Amino acid sequence: MLRRLPRGSARSPLPPPAARSAVTAVPLAHAEMGVRGTRPPLVLLHGLFGSHGNFQTVAKALVRRVGGQPDLVERLISVDIGPTSTALISEFPAYISAMKSVNIPAGLSRSTARQLADSQLSSTVQDPQLRQFLLTNLVAVEGRYIWRVNLDAISHHFADIMSFPVFHKPYPGPVLFLGGSNSPYISSKDYPEIQRLFPKADVQFIEGAGHIVHQDKFEDFITAVLNFLPPP
Template sequence: MLRCLPRAPHRPAGPRPPSRAAPASFTAAGRGSAAPLPLSYMVFDGSTPQSPLVFLHGLLGSKSNFRAIARALVQRTGRKVLTVDARNHGDSPHSPTMSYEAMSLDVQRLLRQLHLPKCVLIGHSMGGKTAMTLALQQPDLVERLVSVDISPTESVAVTNFQAYISAMRRVSIPNGIPRSTARRLAEDQLYPAVQASAVRRFLLTNLVEVEGRYMWRVNLEAISQHMADIMGFPVFHMPYPGPTLFLAGSDSSYVSSEDYPEIERLFPKAEIHYITGAGHWVHADKSQEFITAICNFLLVP
């Protein structure tokens, strides 16, 4: 039975797009089922033989987003922790395909490569939808599931990411200038569309220098072309039977009471917990509370 602490905020008013159809279970010929990619990842070694924690970041993020969290959880739980770059993000390969089926396959490939028969899968936003897709397709691989500030529904009505991507694509930086100057110019150009300084700093983590030229390391072209897929969620009919935590920010609208029926249908052992004072980037806004919630879910004393 669904447990929720505390009460969820309502999603802002507005029409909700219909769910996009997708295979109810994975097949090799399914939509977006191109060959899985070798993902870039970091390992933080633990001392116990328990299943590792695997972190999947959100849209426009990278594996480094969870570096401090990973170190803290190794200390608190003793478990090994992995943080992973999604395709078209960070140091992972680029691809024209950007569906949740494809991203789930990428993570499955990594788990096999590392000989991990089970893991605790923790995904934020886009990474949360990837984690949910994997758990629903291959429940035997997932000991426990944590979805951070995202639900298994359409996200179009509550997101600003399309505006962020459009702003990033408009940025123009001269070649051969110091990195500090390039970063300042990029931030100035982002400001009209992205006025929250924390969001600008987050986006600027993707600005890299390659042979004197500045560019975005994320594949903005592929992400833009597949934004409807990223904002949507595949249709599934069989639930994930394992323990699940939906960990959301009280100041965010990504997990709303409107989502509860679908959460309960697909994740019958789900709990929903809201961290007071946190927005969409829960782990950055309230890192200690986030770590404590994960430890409580893992039954760590």
Template sequence: MLRCLPRAPHRPAGPRPPSRAAPASFTAAGRGSAAPLPLSYMVFDGSTPQSPLVFLHGLLGSKSNFRAIARALVQRTGRKLVVAPLSWQVLTVDARNHGDSPHSPTMSYEAMSLDVQRLLRQLHLPKCVLIGHSMGGKTAMTLALQQPDLVERLVSVDISPTESVAVTNFQAYISAMRRVSIPNGIPRSTARRLAEDQLYPAVQASAVRRFLLTNLVEVEGRYMWRVNLEAISQHMADIMGFPVFHMPYPGPTLFLAGSDSSYVSSEDYPEIERLFPKAEIHYITGAGHWVHADKSQEFITAICNFLLVP
């Protein structure tokens, strides 16, 4: 039975349409190619032999989003973390078209799931704990539903297995980023200030602007966005949606959401229970969509508590 603590926010009414890393790449893979890509990732080593934690970031994010969380979890758990006194290994991973991972014109959850599966095989990891935020959460859910034997436990951070169009501003963010124009050869501090000024009319929340600006990079004297805005724009419907699945994931699952966010609503509970029958839903009070940034200690505690449940 679905367990939820505390009570869920109601989504506002509205239409809901049916480092060890690969080298940085700013060129697209072969057009139309659905082959899995070699993802960029960081490893934070823990001391225990348990399955590693693998963090998947959200749309317009990167593996560095979870760096501080990964270090804290290594100290708390001892696990190895792929971005955990226990000690997991933790990994944090750049999705395709994000961070230092290669670019591709293909941008679907099925493709991103295959990328992560390729990474797990490359690292000889027979099983892992998948923790994904937003887009990364949908990627993690897709992988768990496709290959449940690879996923020991699953954590979906502030996202549900439903369409997200009604509650997202990412299309506006992407449009604003595409309009930014920065002269070549200027200091980075000046370039960042100009970019922030140009983003402001569409992105008035300073925390969101700072988040978007983590994608601004200098390449041979030219400033550009390292995230592949073209591919993302073309596939926004796929990114906001979720693939159709009929068989559930049988493993322990935590939906960890922000109480001030509308991305996981009571309207989503039936689909969550259908696909993830062992799911528990927990809302962190005072957190928005970026739960891990808004309430990092509460986020870490919730993850640790979930990992210790038999």
């Protein structure tokens, strides 16, 4: 199902010179797929609880079918998130609480530890695929299993993380908001702000997909992305 709106990604205004001079670059964990060429790259950014490994299968598929992908951002795809606050509809606080409650004895094998954590999360996180996604954050450190994401920091700053800043200048390029039909993260309530900030936006929902769209409906997701990107 495709809904067309007048389209756009807001860009943050540059901070004043004094603030810019205090900014330092931070190295980010990342993975590159394919061979660097003359075309601009296609950049995939994961969401909360994610890591650079989450989109590897998607990235490999796009490299095979697209090759590489000007202005700093030529076009934008927002996957199952709108330019509004999602704190009130998100189930993440419950997931965080459940993850904090997971208790795994030291010395277990990775597979046993994951099975135990999966069982303990199941009463709160009922979707098996979502549990498997969360469990990608379970890592062994000196024989103990811990969450590599900082759950306390996420909890403390959750409202800020799930909010969206106020922008006044719209983004003029083409934008695709690609949501899951079974997810509440993009709704008709978001359309006025989408229209204001992204005047060249299309909104498309993939039937049968939840919040993790690329995992729930992989081929439909790849097809929607390829249809939106310029041809090679």
